[in-house]
Amino acid sequence: MSAGIQTATETRSGKGHKDENFPVASHLIHPRYRGAILAFYDFVRAGDDIADHTDLTPERKIAMLDGLAEALTGKGPPDPEAAPLRRELAEHSEPPTHALELLDAFRMDARKNRYADWDELIHYCRYSAMPVGRYVLDLHGEDPARVWAASDAICAALQILNHLQDCGKDFRNLDRVYIPADTLAKYGADVAMLGADKASPELLGVIRELARCTLVLLEEGAVLPDLIDDLRLSLEIAAIHRLAVVLTKGLLTRDPLSEKVHHGKAGFAVTALGGIAKTLVRRPFRGRAIRQATAEAGR
Structure with a gap:
């Protein structure tokens, strides 16, 4: 069933930051940081949607999560789901560590x-x-x-x-x-x-x-x-x-x-x-x- 799904974008659930139970970068947050937080949220949501996708095998989920990680770090082909966060991290001189750790959690979800x-x-x-x-x-x-x-x-x-x-x-x-x-x-x-x-x-x-x-x-x-x-x-x-x-x-x-x-x-x-x-x-x-x-x- 997963053969037709090739990209992280195809797994997106449509859920966004306004659908969460708690505020995500509300207007309390200074505008200089809101873009970086929302880009982080969108990247994490893309990974979460992969992990929760019922038509993907565990192996396919992990491969797609690996692809997101490689796109974020520049070690692999670019991905539209990773590009905004990659830009924000560069602008704020922040490493990708925290985002990569969240991908580790989604790999756990794929296996466990x-x-x-x-x-x-x-x-x-x-x-x-x-x-x-x-x-x-x-x-x-x-x-x-x-x-x-x-x-x-x-x-x-x-x-x-x-x-x-x-x-x-x-x-x-x-x-x-x-x-x-x-x-x-x-x-x-x-x-x-x-x-x-x-x-x-x-x-x-x-x-x-x-x-x-x-x-x-x-x-x-x-x-x-x-x-x-x-x-x-x-x-x-x-x-x-x-x-x-x-x-x-x-x-x-x-x-x-x-x-x-x-x-x-x-x-x-x-x-x-x-x-x-x-x-x-x-x-x-x-x-x-x-x-x-x-x-x-x-x-």
Whole structure:
């Protein structure tokens, strides 16, 4: 079936940054960085779409991901899915390291569809999520020694939250289960329960334990907005963090198989602005910069 698919562009799902659960380079981010972040997102989305494509064999997926990597580094033929990020990296004097690590995560997705325990899941997040935060922070010139650890915790939490929200869809559509096998076993649950219209009590126990673990990660990362020098980026991350906390707490009482565990537009805005406001109160007053950043947030 995959013989007719020759390029990464042909695998694109049509999903864009505005379809994500969390802001991607919102207007809080300074315009000088937005293009580089959106180019990074589009490149990563191209890789993710390859990994999730149901008509491709694992071998073909890996070959196409290798092609994206070679196009990004200039070691192979150019690819329209890699060209914008390649230009942005050159303009900002940034290496391709973080983008290449995300391709490693998609190679894992091509080969692997089950996870044994929490540590194995966090290892996956090290490549599937943490490079995103690191890239954005590096792009802004933040100090990795000061900010990477808190960022890694938030990014891992966002990834696991996404896994929990989409656990039924991932199982039904991709036969992919990110919920650790040992946690399923602890509650007497099994992967087949993910295919039901409603979560069993056993599966709800699993989801709620993992949600609590995710809240611990979010608590570890809560300090990040206060560690960031760039005010606008600080507010963006504060909004994302607050949105993630509210959604994760929702999983303590709701069933992602039968209920929507996502923000509506109004709830999204109110929750995000709440996170921004709390961060502004904590940070030293910065006059015009604060007024400008909050005005941008309202656009």
